[in-house]
Amino acid sequence: MAGQAEIPADVVALCDYERHAAERMPAPLRAYVDGAGADGLTAQANLAAWQAIRLQGRVLADLRGADTGLRLLGLDLPHPLILAPVAFHGLAHAEAEHATALGAAATGSLMVVSTQSGLPLEDIAARAQGPLWFQLYMQPERGDTLSLVRRAEAAGCRALVVSVDAPVNGLRNMEQRAGFRLPEGIRAVNLDGMRPPQIRSEPGRAATFLGLMDAAPRWEDIAWLKSQTRLPLLLKGIMSAHDAERAVAVGVDGVIVSNHGGRALDTLPATAEALPVVARQVAGRIPVLCDGGIRRGTDALKALALGASAVLVGRPQIHALAVGGAAGVAHMLTILRAELEVAMALTGRRDLAGIDETVLWGS
Numbered sequence: 001m002a003g004q005a006e007i008p009a010d011v012v013a014l015c016d017y018e019r020h021a022a023e024r025m026p027a028p029l030r031a032y033v034d035g036a037g038a039d040g041l042t043a044q045a046n047l048a049a050w051q052a053i054r055l056q057g058r059v060l061a062d063l064r065g066a067d068t069g070l071r072l073l074g075l076d077l078p079h080p081l082i083l084a085p086v087a088f089h090g091l092a093h094a095e096a097e098h099a100t101a102l103g104a105a106a107t108g109s110l111m112v113v114s115t116q117s118g119l120p121l122e123d124i125a126a127r128a129q130g131p132l133w134f135q136l137y138m139q140p141e142r143g144d145t146l147s148l149v150r151r152a153e154a155a156g157c158r159a160l161v162v163s164v165d166a167p168v169n170g171l172r173n174m175e176q177r178a179g180f181r182l183p184e185g186i187r188a189v190n191l192d193g194m195r196p197p198q199i200r201s202e203p204g205r206a207a208t209f210l211g212l213m214d215a216a217p218r219w220e221d222i223a224w225l226k227s228q229t230r231l232p233l234l235l236k237g238i239m240s241a242h243d244a245e246r247a248v249a250v251g252v253d254g255v256i257v258s259n260h261g262g263r264a265l266d267t268l269p270a271t272a273e274a275l276p277v278v279a280r281q282v283a284g285r286i287p288v289l290c291d292g293g294i295r296r297g298t299d300a301l302k303a304l305a306l307g308a309s310a311v312l313v314g315r316p317q318i319h320a321l322a323v324g325g326a327a328g329v330a331h332m333l334t335i336l337r338a339e340l341e342v343a344m345a346l347t348g349r350r351d352l353a354g355i356d357e358t359v360l361w362g363s
């Protein structure tokens with residue numbers, strides 16, 4: 001693996017990757033990766049909410065043959081830990097998304113490739129050894145959206161994850177203060193040649209209500225998209241019972257409870273708070289996944305206990321990539337899976353189906 005770095009010996013948990021990455025990444029890049037919307041309250045809440053939930057231990061359970069495997073939208077996965085779609089991996093490592101995909105495959109992990117990958121989705125898929133989903137940002141022109149869908153299908157992606165929570169960028173004050181700019185040579189290549197939203201200009205006005213929202217997807221576009229592809233369709237960014245019900249009604253195959261890692265609308269609740277609300281509404285009709293602040297196997301266990309079928313991790317993959325390239329990503333996922341297994345063992349759960357709210361203290 002070109003450019004592979006030694007993983008420091010004191011990296012034993014995901015927070016260690018974050019610490020080492022912070023030492024290696026210039027301040028503006030750190031502000032981009034670790035920053036969040038406005039005051040960062042939702043991003044902090046994501047972390048704090050998982051930490052605040054207590055587990056209920058169980059002893060002497062029969063855990064012979066215990067296993068973390070699951071079947072999810074037609075895929076057999078050895079564990080429920082997924083790499084969330086994250087833009088521009090080339091910011092963290094020269095091998096960019098290729099390195100992440102290698103780390104994912106080495107650990108049997110599903111990777112969600114972002115619309116905003118810095119490498120063409122076809123190139124990532126051609127070299128990937130493991131399964132991929134494609135995260136889709138719907139484009140102002142249906143023809144452009146459809147072209148992304150056809151490309152993802154042709155590249156062998158196994159599902160489409162439509163991110164619906166960021167039709168306008170969050171107010172990334174931390175990034176702004178740090179003066180983050182995409183370096184020369186890193187851009188959203190998958191969108192080359194596509195028509196951007198047509199923004200009118202008016203002094204003293206932001207783009208949001210001057211064209212950006214006119215081009216933003218609506219529920220009817222999701223119904224249209226569903227009719228255009230046989231790939232399973234998930235909506236990412238569902239944070240309310242209302243939207244969860246509409247998602248089921250429109251016929252999508254899964255939802256992801258996500259507040260974009262706190263990068264979109266600040267002061268949204270933590271995903272640990274929204275997950276049970278969404279899971280109750282969906283009531284098992286389609287899989288519910290969750291991301292935001294998952295940093296420990298215990299966090300993953302708690303999400304599964306609150307109704308998630310699987311969880312996604314965002315920032316930790318960039319930290320691991322910056323520190324150790326593909327090997328770092330594989331190691332990060334290995335740590336998280338090992339932690340999940342310990343947490344399952346000590347709460348007496350032999351498989352994911354056996355994880356329910358009785359895992360949680362006070363249930």
Ligand SMILES: Cc1cc2nc3c(=O)[nH]c(=O)nc-3n(C[C@H](O)[C@H](O)[C@H](O)COP(=O)(O)O)c2cc1C
Pocket residue numbers: 032033034046084085086087114115116135163236258259260261262263291292293294312313314315316318
């Ligand atoms: C640097 C960065 C870039 C991201 N880019 C995307 C993206 O292109 N598409 C998307 O749907 N979500 C994107 N996200 C959000 C992640 O998919 C995920 O929802 C979030 O990072 C989960 O929270 P966590 O970082 O606390 O694990 C990005 C997140 C980060 C940190």
